[in-house]
Every structure is written in structure tokens, then in C-alpha cells.
Amino acid sequence: MQIIAVASGKGGVGKSLVSANLAIALTRMKKKVILADLDLGGSNLHLILGEHLGTRGMGTFLNNSRISINEILYPTSWKGLSFIPGEAELPGAANVSVPSKRRLVKALSNLETDYLILDLGAGTSFNTVDFFLLSGSGILVAAPTLTSTLNAYLFLKNAVFRILSSSYNRKSPVHSFMEDLRKDGTSLQKIHLNKLLESVRTIDPEVYDKFREKVAHLRPRLIMNLLDDPRDVYRSQRLRISAREYLGIEMDSLGVIYRDQLQDSAQRSSLPIVAYKPQSVLSQAIFRIADKLIENDERLSGPLTNIEANDSFKEAELEAEADFDLKISSLEELLHSGALTQGDLVETVRMQQFEITALKKENRFVKKKLVEAAAQGFKV
Numbered sequence: 001m002q003i004i005a006v007a008s009g010k011g012g013v014g015k016s017l018v019s020a021n022l023a024i025a026l027t028r029m030k031k032k033v034i035l036a037d038l039d040l041g042g043s044n045l046h047l048i049l050g051e052h053l054g055t056r057g058m059g060t061f062l063n064n065s066r067i068s069i070n071e072i073l074y075p076t077s078w079k080g081l082s083f084i085p086g087e088a089e090l091p092g093a094a095n096v097s098v099p100s101k102r103r104l105v106k107a108l109s110n111l112e113t114d115y116l117i118l119d120l121g122a123g124t125s126f127n128t129v130d131f132f133l134l135s136g137s138g139i140l141v142a143a144p145t146l147t148s149t150l151n152a153y154l155f156l157k158n159a160v161f162r163i164l165s166s167s168y169n170r171k172s173p174v175h176s177f178m179e180d181l182r183k184d185g186t187s188l189q190k191i192h193l194n195k196l197l198e199s200v201r202t203i204d205p206e207v208y209d210k211f212r213e214k215v216a217h218l219r220p221r222l223i224m225n226l227l228d229d230p231r232d233v234y235r236s237q238r239l240r241i242s243a244r245e246y247l248g249i250e251m252d253s254l255g256v257i258y259r260d261q262l263q264d265s266a267q268r269s270s271l272p273i274v275a276y277k278p279q280s281v282l283s284q285a286i287f288r289i290a291d292k293l294i295e296n297d298e299r300l301s302g303p304l305t306n307i308e309a310n311d312s313f314k315e316a317e318l319e320a321e322a323d324f325d326l327k328i329s330s331l332e333e334l335l336h337s338g339a340l341t342q343g344d345l346v347e348t349v350r351m352q353q354f355e356i357t358a359l360k361k362e363n364r365f366v367k368k369k370l371v372e373a374a375a376q377g378f379k380v
Contacts, residue, residue: 001111001112001113001115002115002116002135002221002293003108003109003116003118003134003135004022004115004116004117004133004135004137004138004293005118005120005131005132005133005134005137005138005139006018006019006022006117006118006119006120006138006139006141007120007122007128007132007138007140007141007144008122008140008141008142008148008151008152008155008157009122009123009124009140009148009150009151009152009153009154010123010147010148010151011122011123012122012143013122013141013142013143013148013225013226013314014041014141014143014160014225014226014257015119015120015141016044016045017048017225017263017273018050018139018141018223018225018257018286019035019045019117019119019284020030020035020048020049020272021048021272021274021283021288022117022274022286022290022293023035023078023081023115023117024078024081024272024274025080025134025248025274025286025287025289025290026114026115026290026293026294027078027079027080027081028274028287028290029205029290029291029294030080031080031112031114031115031280031294032080032113032115032189033080033081033082033113033115033116033117034073034082034083034084034113034115034117035049035082035083035084035117035119036058036083036084036108036116036117036119037057037058037083037084037085037086037117037119037120038058038086038118038119038121038128038131039086039120039121040058040059040062040086040121040127041056041266043058043085043086043087044086045083045085045119046085046086047084047267047270048267048272049076049078049083049272050077050269050270050271050272051074051076051077055074056071056087057072057084057085057087058072058084058085058086058087058088058104059086059087060072060101061104061107062096062104065103068107069084069104069107069108069110069111070331072084072085073111078275081313082113095267096127098128101127101130102286103220105131105134108134109134112140115293118131118134119210120132123155124151124154124155124158126162129155129158129159129162130162131294132155132159133159133162133163133218136217136219137219137220137221137252137296138220138221139220139221139222139223139254140155140156140193140220140221140222140223140227140251141223142222142223142224142225142235142236142239143224143225143226144224144226144227144228144232144235144236145235146234149235149236149238149239152222152239153239153242153243156220156243156247156249157246157247157350159218159220160193160215160218160247160249163211163214163215163218164197164200164211164215165178166214167207167210167214168204168207172204172207173203173204174200174204174207175201177199177200177203189295192246192278193246193247193248194246194248196299197211206309215248215249217366218249219249219250219251219252220243220249220251220252221251221252221253221254221296222236222239222240222251222252222253222254223253223254223255223256223257223289224236224253224255224256224257225256225257226257226259227256227257227258227259228258228260232256233256236253236256239251240253244268244379252296254289254292254293255285255289255292256285257282257285257286257289258281258282258285260273260280260281260282262276262277262280262282263282264327273286274286274287299351
């Protein structure tokens with residue numbers, strides 16, 4: 001069984017859309033898939049799937065030790081796909097105790113399937129990060145905006161800190177060192193990780209070596225979603241460089257997905273986009289990612305070289321350009337066929353202009369901060 005945890009640094013980037021459609025795409029390739037909604041406290045994955053299942057779900061399992069994981073595992077109308085709903089309406093579902101989390105991890109690990117896809121909650125809570133780290137090659141979904149890529153980076157940084165914290169116990173002097181930092185009001189997000197690790201290596205070399213051994217297995221895979229332009233893909237390169245230089249981890253790219261208004265139509269029809277319109281640009285991107293997952297997981301036991309990592313991002317750039325051309329061609333065909341009115345086209349352009357305006361505001365904000373930092377004598 002391959003565990004694929006799907007996370008995002010912030011909400012609104014299409015994480016659940018990716019999870020649901022990717023699960024169905026894998027079943028179309030003759031794979032057996034279990035999709036679990038672990039967005040505890042805010043689950044809505046069943047709506048994207050178009051499934052209305054039983055009244056018991058993840059919340060019931062976490063709050064009742066007598067319930068088996070198989071009792072909340074439901075077959076779906078999609079052949080080869082089973083589903084574990086999140087059950088957001090149950091009070092306290094988002095606040096998972098350590099014993100309950102251990103029980104859940106054990107239950108999930110004992111499931112029999114080819115792929116177990118975990119749709120995690122947005123953000124960087126301990127529970128979300130812990131579930132993401134069930135596999136060293138989880139998927140991180142981001143959008144090509146400054147806030148999204150920044151939050152994706154912070155998510156990875158929290159994952160690295162989580163690995164560090166699991167590398168020592170209370171008896172280690174590293175524990176006292178980290179606690180002193182917290183008592184001083186030092187934010188771990190503001191600490192340069194390399195400097196912190198140098199201190200850890202000096203204090204307890206054994207902890208440092210254990211951390212390095214664990215973090216070496218962390219190889220997250222990035223999907224850049226909601227693209228409007230091929231140039232948007234370069235934000236993924238910046239995220240990758242930051243993760244390598246400041247966190248010491250390598251990332252792979254699984255590809256890009258363009259913004260597609262057909263997704264809204266599919267949602268209104270209670271159908272995932274890969275079933276509603278399999279030939280759409282968005283659906284083809286999902287199928288392409290599923291192909292890569294199968295190919296990558298077949299060689300998961302072998303080491304990934306830096307050359308392959310470079311190629312995956314270069315491939316994403318080429319796919320972004322090809323999908324953009326296809327998207328424009330599709331708009332022209334719809335316009336000429338009469339299926340898309342000039343009003344629809346105007347609305348599409350207006351939405352794109354809105355996105356461009358938002359990006360410009362972000363750029364002005366960053367420029368202002370850089371100027372302020374330079375004025376205070378910081379290196380920029």
C-alpha cells in the first residue's frame with residue numbers, strides 16, 4: 001500500500017479537488033484506492049465526490065474505541081474506490097488526543113488497498129503535519145500566489161521541526177535547549193534552521209545524526225494548482241529552491257493544474273471533474289499526475305537522483321505551456337460553437353484581470369517590506 005497524504009499550507013488552493021479526482025483517476029488505471037477525509041472539523045470531501053454515505057465517519061471512530069475502521073469504510077459508486085468520511089459535525093473531532101491518533105494511524109496502516117489517499121486539513125497543526133509525515137513523499141498543493149507559496153514553505157518548515165522534535169526525548173539536553181528558546185519567546189519560524197541544527201549537533205551529536213537520517217526520507221511532491229499563465233509555474237521553482245537552501249530537503253514536481261471554470265459546473269452536478277469532463281484540461285492534468293504517481297511509486301525503493309528532481313520541474317514548465325495553449329484553443333472552440341457567449345468570455349477575462357490586480361498588490365506589499373527592511377539596516 002502506498003500512502004499519499006495531500007496537504008496545503010492554506011485553504012482555498014484546491015487540495016480536496018486534487019485528492020478526490022486523483023483517487024478516481026487511479027481507479028481508472030485499475031488501482032484499488034481508499035480515500036480518507038482527515039480534514040477533521042471541516043470535512044467536505046463527500047460533496048466533491050458526490051457521495052451521500054452513512055452517518056458514521058472519522059469522528060465516530062475517534063470518539064468510540066469500540067468502532068472498527070472497517071465500520072466507517074464505505075463503497076462508492078466509483079468502481080475500485082472506497083471512502084472514509086470525515087464527519088465534521090461531531091464535536092471535538094478536530095482535537096485528536098495522542099492515543100486516538102496512534103490508534104487511527106495503526107488502523108489506517110492495516111487497510112488493504114493499492115493506494116491510501118489522505119485528504120488533510122489546511123494549515124500546519126501538529127495533527128496535520130503528523131499525518132503528512134506518515135509518508136515521506138506526501139503531496140503539497142499550492143497556488144501561484146505569494147501567500148500560498150509562503151504558507152507551503154512554512155508547512156514544510158513545520159514538518160522539518162516536527163521530525164527534529166521526534167528525534168530526541170526529554171532526557172536529551174536538546175530538549176532543554178528547545179524549551180529555553182520557547183521560554184525566551186523565540187519563534188521557531190524566525191530561527192534560521194541551519195544555525196539551529198549546528199547548535200543541536202554541538203549539544204547532542206546523536207540527536208543530530210538521528211534527525212539527518214529521518215529527514216533524508218522526506219521528499220515531498222508539489223502540485224501547483226489554479227494556474228492562469230505558464231509563467232505562474234516559476235513560483236514552484238522558487239519554493240523548491242527555498243526548501244533546498246533553507247530546509248535542506250529536496251522536492252519533486254508532480255505537475256501543474258490550470259484554473260478551470262468547468263469545475264464549478266461539475267460541482268453543481270455532484271460529479272468529480274474527471275468524470276464530468278474527462279477530456280478537459282483539468283482532467284487531463286489529473287490523469288497525467290496519476291500516471292506519474294504510479295511510475296514514481298514503482299521505483300520508490302530506489303534513490304532519486306538530483307537529475308531526476310531537476311527534470312520533474314522542467315517537465316512541469318513544459319506541461320504548463322502546453323496546457324495553456326490547449327486551454328486557449330478550447331475557449332476559442334467554445335466561442336465559435338456558441339456554447340460560450342461573449343459575455344462568458346468577458347467574465348473570464350475580468351476574473352483574470354482581478355487575479356492580476358491581486359498579484360500586483362502583493363508585489364507592492366513585498367516591495368514596501370523590502371524597502372523598510374533596507375532602511376533598518378538589514379541585508380536584503
